[in-house]
Amino acid sequence: MQKTTFFILSIILLLGCTEDRNIENNDVVIDPTSVLIHYWNFNTITGTQTLVNPDVTLLPLSGASISYPGSGAGYMDTFTPGYDSNLQNTEDAGSGLRARNPSDTRNLVMAVPTTGYKTIVVQFATAATSSGAQTQNYSYTVDGTNYSNEGLNTTTFNSTIDPIASLVSLDFTSITGVNNNPNFKIKISFTGSNASGTSGNNRFDNVTVKGIPVSTTPLYLLHYWNFNNLATGTLTNVNADISLLSTSTATIKYTGTGAGYMDQYTPGSALNLQNSDVAGLGLRFRNPSDTRNVIITAPTTGYKNVVMKFATARSSASGASIQNYSYSLDGVNFLTTGLATTTFNPNIDPSYDVITLDFSAIIGANNNPNFVVKINFGGTEASGISGNNRIDNVTFQANHI
Structure with a gap:
């Protein structure tokens, strides 16, 4: 006892x-x-x-x-x-x-x-x-x-x-x-x-x-950039790390004029990571950014109901405070018709957000070898000589046709 x-x-x-x-x-x-x-x-x-x-x-x-x-x-x-x-x-x-x-x-x-x-x-x-x-x-x-x-x-x-x-x-x-x-x-x-x-x-x-x-149709990871293998220095073209079509046709460029350019940054973001990846590197677009556009070429051949996601932030108060989103069905002409999200005010790193651009209701985005997404920058900061916007873990998901 x-x-x-x-x-x-x-x-x-x-x-x-x-x-x-x-x-x-x-x-x-x-x-x-x-x-x-x-x-x-x-x-x-x-x-x-x-x-x-x-x-x-x-x-x-x-x-x-x-x-x-x-x-x-x-x-x-x-x-x-x-x-x-x-x-x-x-x-x-x-x-x-x-x-x-x-x-x-x-x-x-x-x-x-x-x-x-x-x-x-x-x-x-x-x-x-x-x-x-x-x-x-x-x-x-x-x-x-x-x-x-x-x-x-x-x-x-x-x-x-x-x-x-x-x-x-x-x-x-x-x-x-x-x-x-x-x-x-x-x-x-x-x-x-x-x-x-x-x-x-x-x-x-x-x-x-x-x-x-809500959708029970399987989603496939059509294209994915985790940026973890980026080279140092200025970058002119960044191919997808993973693609169900071709990593060489799924690309990101920073086109335009002026002194702005894109390069790597570290550490990247953990948001929207796929395949148990680590938050390694990310991609940044340096000011002046008001004279350039981020062009993301993402063919959807054989796929439909496309949804794009990515993590984003800006470097500091000197980074561009506005991101504008549009798309092209012919690779040349851009529009926002049917796109629910067309603009966003990014927070300052390390406070990232995941942006979702839903193209599932845009029929022309389906099965399209010429599909392109454009990001351009606004706000008084965009014309500055310092500061940048940052993206990481870009995904395009879609249903197979």
């Missing part, structure tokens, strides 16, 4: 001394074909926050964000260390996001568009401080305005106390209105006697949104 009691006490003491322990509470099975649509790891932000964009997203212009609207003195800021639970892409537990009290007059709102995806599961690591709100309540909207918890597997959760974090899984797989929805949002409200307090907070880390692409 004494040995048994000693053993039990030893286990209690051992568990009580464990710091930063993450306890997972995940009974939701995620379809293995799901992909990571949005991901917040919060590792690159510090201080007070009003709107937090995802660290990784497949829908960069969709408005995905986390905010804390309402009234009162509550606000969002960061905490450290973050949690290990639900980490993606072999990342470290850096920092996390906390919603400070008073929290009963505010809601944490996750805008998580699912355009092009279905069978959605949202997960995040969470905990509270000892004086933080005891209960989190979950609801969602499919129209961006009206919230409900109908059909939701988990509608409320009593937070564990930091550093013990739990994994909350919100399963929307049976709620069809969430699928392929640009207006999908999740709301977290806070209750319990502590929620009205002037101290304490609830903490969140490693927020993921996963789903299955």
Whole structure:
């Protein structure tokens, strides 16, 4: 009897001394074909926050964000260390996001568009401080305005106390209105006697949104540039690293006049990497860039429903602040007709975004040996003598005809 009691006490003491322990509470099975649509790891932000964009997203212009609207003195800021639970892409537990009290007059709102995806599961690591709100309540909207918890597997959760974090899984797989929805949002409200307090907070880390692409037709990696084998010095022509057609016909050039040129940079970006590649090198387009164009020749012979993606950023405030996108069906004349994304304001390295140019509704892009994409640069910075724009991990995916 004494040995048994000693053993039990030893286990209690051992568990009580464990710091930063993450306890997972995940009974939701995620379809293995799901992909990571949005991901917040919060590792690159510090201080007070009003709107937090995802660290990784497949829908960069969709408005995905986390905010804390309402009234009162509550606000969002960061905490450290973050949690290990639900980490993606072999990342470290850096920092996390906390919603400070008073929290009963505010809601944490996750805008998580699912355009092009279905069978959605949202997960995040969470905990509270000892004086933080005891209960989190979950609801969602499919129209961006009206919230409900109908059909939701988990509608409320009593937070564990930091550093013990739990994994909350919100399963929307049976709620069809969430699928392929640009207006999908999740709301977290806070209750319990502590929620009205002037101290304490609830903490969140490693927020993921996963789903299955709506299209069931297999996508092939038609062309891919990872730039990891680029030569040093000025480059005039960069062939694709991988192509289902010919790496010599899939090319990137920086045509025009003036002193601008393209060369390699390091380190590259990990966004949109394929085939378990590493973030090695990337390609940069140096100013002055307003007199040049990036010409990406990408034949689609034998393929249809073409989607192009790439990671991009600018070097600093002196890099061109505007990228403009267009395409050509004859290799000569360029247009933007039918293209949902025609311009983008790149962030400053190392804050990369993944740009998606969807040509699937443009019939002329199918089965076209003359298909070309053009990027040109704007903003007052584009005429400067320093600064550059950077791209990495350029992919063209398509269905076989």
